[in-house]
Every structure is written in structure tokens, then in C-alpha cells.
Amino acid sequence: MLQIKFVLLWSDLLFFVLIAAVVVGGVWAGRVEHLRLAWRQVGQSRVGMATATVLLAFVLVALLDSLHYRERLPGDQENYAVEVRSALDAALTGLRTRTEKTYSAPLATHLFVKESINKHAGPPQVFLGPLRGELRAAEFSGGDADADLGRDFPRLQHGGAHLGDDLAVHDSDIAAKAVKGLGLGLLGTLVFGLASLPLRRAAPHLAWNAQLVTVLVLCLLAGVAAVLAGDYHVLGTDKVGQDVLYLTLKSVRTAILIGTLTTLIMLPAAVLLGLLAGYAGGWIDDVIQYLYTTLNSIPGVLLIAASVLMMQVVIDTHPEWFATTAERADARFLALCAILGITSWTGLCRLLRGEVLKLRELEYVQAARALGVSHARILWRHVLPNVMHIVMIAIVMDFSGLVLAEAVLSYVGIGVDPNTISFGTMINTARMELAREPMVWWSLLAAFAFMFVLVLAANLFADVMRDAFDPRVVKR
Amino acid sequence: MLAYLIRRLFYALPILIGVNIITFALFFVVNTPDDMARMHLGAKRVTAEAIDKWKAERGYDKPLFWRSDAAGVDKVTDTIFFGKSVRMFALDFGRADDGRDIAREIRTRMGPSLAVAVPVFVLGLFSAISFALLLVYFRATYLDFAGVVLCVALMSISGLFYIIGGQWLVSKIWHLAPISGYAEGLSAAKFVILPVLISLIAGIGSSARWYRTIFLEEYTRDYVRTARAKGLPERLVLFRHVLRNALIPILTGAVVLIPTLFMGSLLIEAFFGIPGLGSYTIDAINAQDFAVVRAMVFIGSALYIVGLLLTDISYTLVDPRIRLQ
Numbered sequence: 001m002l003q004i005k006f007v008l009l010w011s012d013l014l015f016f017v018l019i020a021a022v023v024v025g026g027v028w029a030g031r032v033e034h035l036r037l038a039w040r041q042v043g044q045s046r047v048g049m050a051t052a053t054v055l056l057a058f059v060l061v062a063l064l065d066s067l068h069y070r071e072r073l074p075g076d077q078e079n080y081a082v083e084v085r086s087a088l089d090a091a092l093t094g095l096r097t098r099t100e101k102t103y104s105a106p107l108a109t110h111l112f113v114k115e116s117i118n119k120h121a122g123p124p125q126v127f128l129g130p131l132r133g134e135l136r137a138a139e140f141s142g143g144d145a146d147a148d149l150g151r152d153f154p155r156l157q158h159g160g161a162h163l164g165d166d167l168a169v170h171d172s173d174i175a176a177k178a179v180k181g182l183g184l185g186l187l188g189t190l191v192f193g194l195a196s197l198p199l200r201r202a203a204p205h206l207a208w209n210a211q212l213v214t215v216l217v218l219c220l221l222a223g224v225a226a227v228l229a230g231d232y233h234v235l236g237t238d239k240v241g242q243d244v245l246y247l248t249l250k251s252v253r254t255a256i257l258i259g260t261l262t263t264l265i266m267l268p269a270a271v272l273l274g275l276l277a278g279y280a281g282g283w284i285d286d287v288i289q290y291l292y293t294t295l296n297s298i299p300g301v302l303l304i305a306a307s308v309l310m311m312q313v314v315i316d317t318h319p320e321w322f323a324t325t326a327e328r329a330d331a332r333f334l335a336l337c338a339i340l341g342i343t344s345w346t347g348l349c350r351l352l353r354g355e356v357l358k359l360r361e362l363e364y365v366q367a368a369r370a371l372g373v374s375h376a377r378i379l380w381r382h383v384l385p386n387v388m389h390i391v392m393i394a395i396v397m398d399f400s401g402l403v404l405a406e407a408v409l410s411y412v413g414i415g416v417d418p419n420t421i422s423f424g425t426m427i428n429t430a431r432m433e434l435a436r437e438p439m440v441w442w443s444l445l446a447a448f449a450f451m452f453v454l455v456l457a458a459n460l461f462a463d464v465m466r467d468a469f470d471p472r473v474v475k476r
Numbered sequence: 477m478l479a480y481l482i483r484r485l486f487y488a489l490p491i492l493i494g495v496n497i498i499t500f501a502l503f504f505v506v507n508t509p510d511d512m513a514r515m516h517l518g519a520k521r522v523t524a525e526a527i528d529k530w531k532a533e534r535g536y537d538k539p540l541f542w543r544s545d546a547a548g549v550d551k552v553t554d555t556i557f558f559g560k561s562v563r564m565f566a567l568d569f570g571r572a573d574d575g576r577d578i579a580r581e582i583r584t585r586m587g588p589s590l591a592v593a594v595p596v597f598v599l600g601l602f603s604a605i606s607f608a609l610l611l612v613y614f615r616a617t618y619l620d621f622a623g624v625v626l627c628v629a630l631m632s633i634s635g636l637f638y639i640i641g642g643q644w645l646v647s648k649i650w651h652l653a654p655i656s657g658y659a660e661g662l663s664a665a666k667f668v669i670l671p672v673l674i675s676l677i678a679g680i681g682s683s684a685r686w687y688r689t690i691f692l693e694e695y696t697r698d699y700v701r702t703a704r705a706k707g708l709p710e711r712l713v714l715f716r717h718v719l720r721n722a723l724i725p726i727l728t729g730a731v732v733l734i735p736t737l738f739m740g741s742l743l744i745e746a747f748f749g750i751p752g753l754g755s756y757t758i759d760a761i762n763a764q765d766f767a768v769v770r771a772m773v774f775i776g777s778a779l780y781i782v783g784l785l786l787t788d789i790s791y792t793l794v795d796p797r798i799r800l801q
Binding site: 290293295296297305306307310312313314316317400404408411413414423427431439444448452455456459460 | 503742
């Protein structure tokens with residue numbers, strides 16, 4: 001009897017479709033000579049291989065986080081928990097469940113804020129365990145300590161709990177765990193290197209060493225984080241005591257999906273209309289041009305804001321459409337992708353139209369027409385394959401901008417559902433913490449750092465892709 | 477020239493009408509005014525009277541397009557479409573939810589927006605072009621490579637990070653500028669300096685890299701080779717030939733942005749408490765003040781269309797090869 005029920009959210013489905021499309025597209029590109037050459041150029045570039053590895057690691061996290069399920073509740077009847085979890089949640093159960101009361105700094109053993117601790121109740125270690133509930137409510141503001149009460153930083157429930165009272169070994173414990181993590185990372189790299197040996201033999205010209213170095217760095221970081229995360233909060237905890245590392249890993253899915261699904265949603269319309277406008281000309285061209293000029297002339301943020309406001313009203317007035325909050329958040333997320341897509345398809349459409357205008361007059365298209373090939377077939381066989389490089393470049397170039405846009409939009413309040421964990425919502429909840437004294441910096445910095453690595457990798461990869469696929473770039 | 481301008485203005489009209497119809501569809505057809513009223517009044521159980529009152533206060537209690545019970549012209553004019561959308565062409569935006577006249581708000585808030593946006597535009601253009609020139613002068617050296625890497629790194633950082641980090645470092649740690657706020661007149665300078673600086677840093681990465689590619693493309697032209705062949709020093713080739721010719725696409729490309737400077741920047745104004753149109757829009761979005769958002773969409777589109785027109789004109793002014801007919 002299966003103890004879980006798989007849930008396929010719409011965004012998961014689209015993400016899987018996208019990955020399948022990338023795989024199919026990769027196989028197709030491997031068969032076409034000039035595309036194979038372009039891909040080889042990407043593979044030979046050290047930057048290309050390194051950034052592709054980083055991006056793949058992020059995609060892997062997103063993929064794990066897209067396998068959703070609902071746990072079966074105990075009991076004879078077949079009931080399932082309302083909460084939708086993912087494979088990533090299951091893998092990070094420890095991180096998810098070990099919540100503290102509120103802020104704690106990275107690798108800390110004590111809470112970040114002072115609380116009133118009743119000294120008469122016994123020695124401090126009493127509060128570590130089940131008696132914690134006797135603590136008074138946390139007082140965040142300053143003020144003189146009561147005579148009976150000492151104000152101190154209480155021990156964390158989980159962070160460094162294995163140390164007990166022996167806090168003197170805190171630093172050496174972290175160092176020992178870090179060394180262990182480094183060793184684990186090294187081992188992981190070794191295994192990966194051995195496993196990829198056949199690939200190396202098959203394609204000896206590619207920049208495998210750059211990839212191995214990237215894998216080494218990733219494995220070392222992941223190893224240290226994994227070993228330390230067993231006993232500490234590596235990146236601290238946020239206001240409600242959730243582990244920041246867990247939140248950042250969860251945010252990866254939102255970022256990746258918003259960067260890819262948006263383009264996926266807008267792609268069919270942009271390609272179809274771009275091809276039609278360029279190929280058909282006449283009034284069809286006029287209508288399509290009018291359409292994208294009009295959409296383009298509305299400032300992007302305002303169109304997104306207006307659409308998101310309206311979508312919120314629709315979702316709020318129809319609560320009966322969604323069975324779980326996850327589905328609701330997912331619907332909102334997809335709607336956001338669609339809205340972002342509507343505002344961003346115009347650029348690609350215009351590029352395609354211009355290119356097709358040129359292609360239409362080329363000899364091989366003229367010859368096909370003279371031979372009586374139908375318009376649809378000409379578009380499919382002769383025009384579309386020759387504009388695919390523009391589409392591919394547009395997809396990777398748009399990605400980083402969309403990831404950054406998500407954070408800004410969520411910050412403004414027109415982004416993803418507040419319950420969806422994303423870089424934007426993390427930054428949004430962390431902004432108040434900056435005014436605190438001393439400052440709570442870790443959740444902000446963690447979100448920015450992860451986002452920076454993702455966007456930097458995407459930008460560099462996009463550059464390599466453009467250099468390889470764009471025929472206008474002079475090859476040296 | 478004048479005939480061309482007039483014709484272009486007529487071309488702009490359908491686009492503006494299209495924008496108007498899109499916003500109208502977005503705000504009134506996707507959701508009925510009843511939905512909006514229910515959303516605004518908040519509670520789950522809202523009485524029908526409350527909804528009617530809300531609609532009447534805002535003039536949403538009319539039919540969408542056609543009023544059959546009215547006489548004469550009123551059949552068309554006394555509707556939501558005419559009252560809320562068509563009137564925008566006469567720059568009549570109605571009132572915000574707090575009862576203030578939107579047009580008046582826009583007029584008073586333009587100043588602070590421009591106080592930030594104009595320095596950002598001018599200085600940003602200047603600094604990005606200078607930086608790109610520097611990279612091009614040292615092209616194919618490690619300096620150039622490092623500069624491009626710096627550009628990519630700068631454009632990979634979230635704009636929020638620049639703002640939050642800048643406020644923290646400059647205002648909180650160094651105490652060099654106020655964290656947020658605004659003052660009229662010359663004293664505005666001290667409030668404006670930090671947002672301008674942050675916008676410059678946030679924007680220089682992508683634009684400098686873009687300008688660098690334009691310069692490099694210009695370098696492959698024949699006349700550059702000729703100039704070198706006749707023995708011109710590299711400095712003169714760069715400044716007298718490449719810079720002048722590459723400035724045409726750069727400056728004409730920037731012209732389209734000039735009218736939209738009026739709109740201000742949403743993020744910068746919201747963070748620094750500058751009472752411009754950007755923060756006005758953000759406040760309206762957060763308060764779900766649909767009338768204000770609708771007005772801003774319309775103005776933004778109109779300004780963008782003006783920008784396109786200015787771009788065309790500037791092309792003819794700087795490039796004698798292009799003639800408008």
C-alpha cells in the first residue's frame with residue numbers, strides 16, 4: 001500500500017514538459033551539422049562548461065522540488081494530508097522540522113535575541129529540553145531586567161544541541177565537521193570524476209577539467225553544508241525560526257521555473273506570430289505589428305502590476321477552484337509566468353519577424369515556392385529551423401532578467417504568492433530586519449548570494465551560447 | 477517634416493486607443509465592478525447595499541458601453557467606458573480612492589521624480605559611455621577582460637541588493653546621506669545624491685557592456701582601417717572616428733527613454749521615500765487603487781509613444797542618410 005499520493009501541479013507538468021523538450025531538442029541538435037558544431041563550441045569553452053554545471057546543479061534542485069506528493073494520514077480510511085510536499089522536502093526533513101523560536105545567527109548555539117530567563121527555576125540547562133515552554137514570551141525591546149529574571153540569550157533547541165553544556169568546543173566542533181565535509185566533498189568529486197571517464201573518452205576535446213573544478217567547488221560547499229547542517233543552522237534562522245538554508249534551497253525552484261516557464265508559455269505565440277508577420281506580410285503583418293507595438297508601449301511593470309492585481313481579484317473571488325493552498329499558490333505562480341510572458345514576447349516576435357523578412361527572399365525559399373511547396377511546409381521545413389538559433393539565444397538571454405525581476409516584483413507585492421518560498425519573498429520578509437540593532441543580515445545575504453550565483457552563471461552561459469549560435473558573431 | 481510629424485501622430489492614435497482598450501478590458505471586463513467592490517470592502521459577507529454604495533461613489537454603477545435608458549448622446553457618454561477610459565484622452569483621470577484629483581497629484585509629483593531620474597539619465601549615459609570607451613581603448617587586454625567580467629558581475633546582482641546595501645553602508649554606517657526623505661528646492665540635493673549614485677552603479681554594468689559591443693562593431697568598419705592605414709594615432713581613431721559614429725545608435729537609442737523619465741523609478745522612489753510618481757504608483761498598487769494604476773498605465777504608454785516619435789526625429793537630425801517622408 002502506497003503511503004503517499006503523487007500530486008502533479010500544473011507548474012510541475014510544464015517543467016517536465018520543458019525538460020523533455022530540451023532533451024528532444026538536444027537530440028535533434030545533435031543530428032544537425034551546424035548546431036552540433038555550435039554545441040561543440042559551447043562544450044569547448046571553459047566558461048560554458050563551468051556555468052552549465054552550476055546551472056545543472058540548480059536545475060537538479062528545482063527538479064527534486066517539483067516531485068510533489070501528499071502524505072497519507074494514519075488511520076484506516078484513505079485520507080491524505082492537506083500539505084503538499086516535494087522530494088526535496090523529504091530529503092531535507094531535518095532542516096524543515098528543526099525550527100527555532102526566532103532569529104539565530106549562522107552556526108550559532110544561542111538565539112539572536114535576549115529573552116527573560118527565570119533564574120530561580122534552576123540552572124540554565126533545564127531550558128534546553130522539554131521545559132522550554134515555561135519561558136516567558138520573548139521581549140524584543142530593551143528595558144531593565146527584572147530582579148528575578150535574567151535577560152540572556154537562550155540556547156537553541158537544535159543548533160549545536162549535541163554539544164550540551166560544553167560550549168568551549170563549539171569552534172573546534174565546527175572545524176572538525178567542516179574538515180569532514182571537505183573530505184566528503186572530495187570523495188564526491190572523485191566518484192563523479194571516475195563516473196564521467198567514459199564521457200571524457202568519448203569527447204576528449206571538451207573542457208572537462210573546467211567542469212571537474214566546478215564540481216569540486218560545488219561538492220566541497222555541499223559537503224560542508226550537509227555535515228554542518230546536521231547539527232547547526234548553517235545559514236542561521238529567520239524570524240519564525242525556519243532554517244535559512246532550507247528556504248534558499250526551496251527558492252531555487254521558484255527562480256528556475258519563473259525563468260524558464262515564462263519563456264515556454266510565451267514561446268508558441270511569439271514564434272507563430274513572428275513567422276506569420278515576416279512571411280505573410282500585408283495586412284497580417286500590419287495587425288501583428290500593431291499588436292506588439294501596443295503591448296510594448298505599456299510600461300512593463302505597470303502592465304504586470306495591473307494584470308496581477310486583476311488576477312488576484314479573480315483568484316480571490318473563486319476560492320472553489322483550488323483544492324489545496326499549494327494549488328492556489330501554483331495557479332497564481334503560473335498566472336504570473338503568463339503575465340510576464342505577455343509583456344516579454346514582443347521582443348522575440350520582432351526579432352523573428354525581421355529575420356523571416358530576410359529569409360523569405362533567399363533563393364532556397366524562393367526555389368521551394370517555385371516547386372510548389374505549401375506555405376505551411378516552407379515555414380516548417382525551411383524557415384523555422386533557420387530561426388531556431390534566435391529562439392534559443394532569446395531563451396537563455398531572458399532567463400537571468402526574469403530571475404531578477406521575480407525578486408523585484410515579489411518585493412513590490414505583485415510577485416508570487418506570499419506563501420510561495422522565493423528569493424523575492426525572502427528578501428521581502430528580511431527587509432524589516434535591517435532596521436534592527438544589531439542587524440540581521442544572513443537571510444538577506446543568503447538570498448542575494450544564491451541569486452547572484454544563479455544569475456551570473458546564466459549570464460555567462462548565455463554569452464557563450466550567443467557566441468556559438470549567432471552567425472553574426474565573428475568567429476576568431 | 478511637419479507633414480511627417482502629423483502623420484506619425486495619427487499613427488500613434490490607434491496604439492493609444494489599443495492601450496486604452498486593453499486597460500479597460502483588464503480592469504472592467506476580466507472582473508466586474510462587483511468583484512472589485514467585494515475585494516476592496518474586504519469582508520466575506522458584504523451586503524449588496526455596501527457594494528452599490530462603493531460603486532456609486534466611484535462612478536462604477538453604470539453600464540459598460542451602452543446605456544439604453546438615457547436620451548441622445550448620454551446613451552454613450554454616461555457609461556463606464558466613456559467616463560473612465562475615453563476621458564483619459566482629455567487628461568481627465570478622475571479621482572483616486574482617497575478622493576484626491578489624480579491629475580493634480582501627477583503634476584505635483586512630477587518634480588521629485590525628475591529630480592532623481594534626470595541626473596540618473598544624464599550621468600548614467602556619460603559614465604557608461606566613458607567606461608565602455610576605456611574598455612575599448614584597452615581592448616583585447618586583460619584590463620578589457622576584467623572590465624567585462626566586472627560588467628557581467630554588476631548586472632548579475634539584484635537591484636534590491638544595491639539599494640539595501642547602499643542605504644546600509646552610506647547612510648547607516650558612514651552617515652553620509654539621509655536614508656530616505658525629500659525636501660523641496662535646492663535642499664533636495666542631499667536626499668537625491670544617494671539614490672542617483674545607487675541607480676548609476678546598478679545600471680552601468682549592462683549599458684557599458686552593450687556600448688562596448690557597439691564600439692567594437694564600429695571598429696570593424698572599413699573607414700577605421702583606412703584611418704589607421706593613413707597613419708592616424710589610435711587615440712584619434714577612437715575619439716574622432718569611432719566615438720562619433722558609434723554615438724549615433726547610442727544617443728538615438730537613449731532618446732526613447734527621455735519622456736518616460738517623468739514616470740520615475742518605482743523601486744528607488746519607494747525605498748528612498750521620494751514623493752514622485754514611482755512611489756505614487758507603488759502606493760496605488762499596494763492599496764489596490766485601480767483608478768491610479770489605470771491612469772499611470774495610460775500616461776506611461778503615451779510617453780513611450782512620444783519617445784518613439786522623438787527617436788525618429790533624432791535619427792534625421794544626426795544621420796543625414798535617413799530622410800523622413
